[in-house]
Amino acid sequence: xxxxxxxxxxxxxxxxxxDPPHSGHLALAESAIEQLELDAxxxxxxxxxxxxxxxxxxxxxxxxxxxxxxxxCPKVKVDDREIRRAGxxxxxxxxxxxxxxxxxxxxxxxxxxxxxxxxxxxxxxQDIAANATLAVAQRQASDANPAWGDGWHNRHEVKTLLLNxxxxxxxxxxxxxRISRGTMPTEDLTPSVSQYIQQHHLYLxxxx
Ligand code: ATP
Numbered sequence: 001x002x003x004x005x006x007x008x009x010x011x012x013x014x015x016x017x018x019d020p021p022h023s024g025h026l027a028l029a030e031s032a033i034e035q036l037e038l039d040a041x042x043x044x045x046x047x048x049x050x051x052x053x054x055x056x057x058x059x060x061x062x063x064x065x066x067x068x069x070x071x072x073c074p075k076v077k078v079d080d081r082e083i084r085r086a087g088x089x090x091x092x093x094x095x096x097x098x099x100x101x102x103x104x105x106x107x108x109x110x111x112x113x114x115x116x117x118x119x120x121x122x123x124x125x126q127d128i129a130a131n132a133t134l135a136v137a138q139r140q141a142s143d144a145n146p147a148w149g150d151g152w153h154n155r156h157e158v159k160t161l162l163l164n165x166x167x168x169x170x171x172x173x174x175x176x177x178r179i180s181r182g183t184m185p186t187e188d189l190t191p192s193v194s195q196y197i198q199q200h201h202l203y204l205x206x207x208x
Contacts, residue, residue: 008102012041012135014110015082015091019057020197021069022175023188024112024168028137031165032110033075036135041110042079042098043070047089059083061200068192092124095132107132110163112139119158126157133159138167179203 012032016025033041045062056062063080070076081097082089095107109132111119116136119125170188178185180203184194197203 008039008105010036010038010108011098011102011105012036012038012108012110013044013091013094013098013132014041015044015046015089015094017056017172018043018045018062018066018069019172020062020175020189020193020202021066022170022172022193023190024137024139024170026069026073026190027165027168028110028112028163029070029073029076031137031163032108032135033073035163036108038075038108041073041076043076044079044082044094047083047085047087057202061196061202065193065196068196069190071192072190090123092122092128095128099131108135109133110135110137112137114139116160129158133161135161135163137163137165140169141167176203180205 045066067078175185
C-alpha cells in the first residue's frame with residue numbers, strides 16, 4: 001500500500017499510550033478496518049498525553065512494541081509524529097496535519113468507551129467533531145447501551161458510532177500489574193510483544 005499518495009479516502013486515527021499494546025487494541029483496529037472499510041489506519045503512540053498522570057515507558061519501547069502488535073494488519077501504519085512533537089500532544093493537531101495531507105478523506109477517530117466519556121474535555125473537541133466521526137469500542141458490557149455520551153453537552157454535534165466487536169476486558173494497567181507480580185499475560189499479548197517485554201525487562205516494577 002502506498003501511504004504517501006493523497007488518495008486514501010477513508011482514514012482511521014487511533015491514538016494511545018500503548019504501554020504496552022495488547023489484544024484489545026488489536027481487536028479494536030481489526031474491527032474498525034473491516035466495519036468502516038478503512039483504506040488506512042494510522043496508529044499513533046502518544047508523546048506526553050495531557051490526560052495521563054502516570055509517567056509512561058520510554059517512547060522508543062512503546063513504538064517498537066506497537067509496531068510488533070499491529071504487524072499482522074497490512075492497513076495499519078504506526079506513525080511516530082505524536083512522539084516527536086514537543087510538549088503535550090492533542091488529537092486536534094494530529095487531525096489537522098492529516099487533513100492537510102489528505103484533504104478529501106473522511107476521518108474516523110477510534111477509541112474505547114472510557115475515552116469517549118471524556119471526549120468533551122479534549123482540546124477543541126468541537127473542531128474534532130466537525131471533521132471526524134468517533135468510532136467507539138465497548139470496554140464493559142454496559143457500554144453497548146451507549147451511556148458514554150449521556151454526560152455530553154451538545155451531543156448532537158458529535159458523529160459517533162459503536163463498533164461491533166467482542167468485549168475485551170484487557171487493559172494495559174492490568175497487564176503491567178500482572179508482569180510486576182511475575183506473570184506474563186501471554187493470552188493478551190502478541191508473542192513478539194511479550195518477547196520484547198522480556199528482552200528489555202519492562203514492567204518489572206509496579207508504578208501504578
Ligand atoms: P491503561 O490501562 O494504561 O489506561 P489502556 O489499556 O486503556 O491503558 P491505552 O493505550 O490507554 O490502553 O488505550 C488506547 C485506546 O484503546 C483508548 O481509546 C482505549 O479506550 C482503547 N482500549 C484500550 N483497551 C481496550 C479494550 N480492551 N477494548 C477496547 N478498547 C480499548
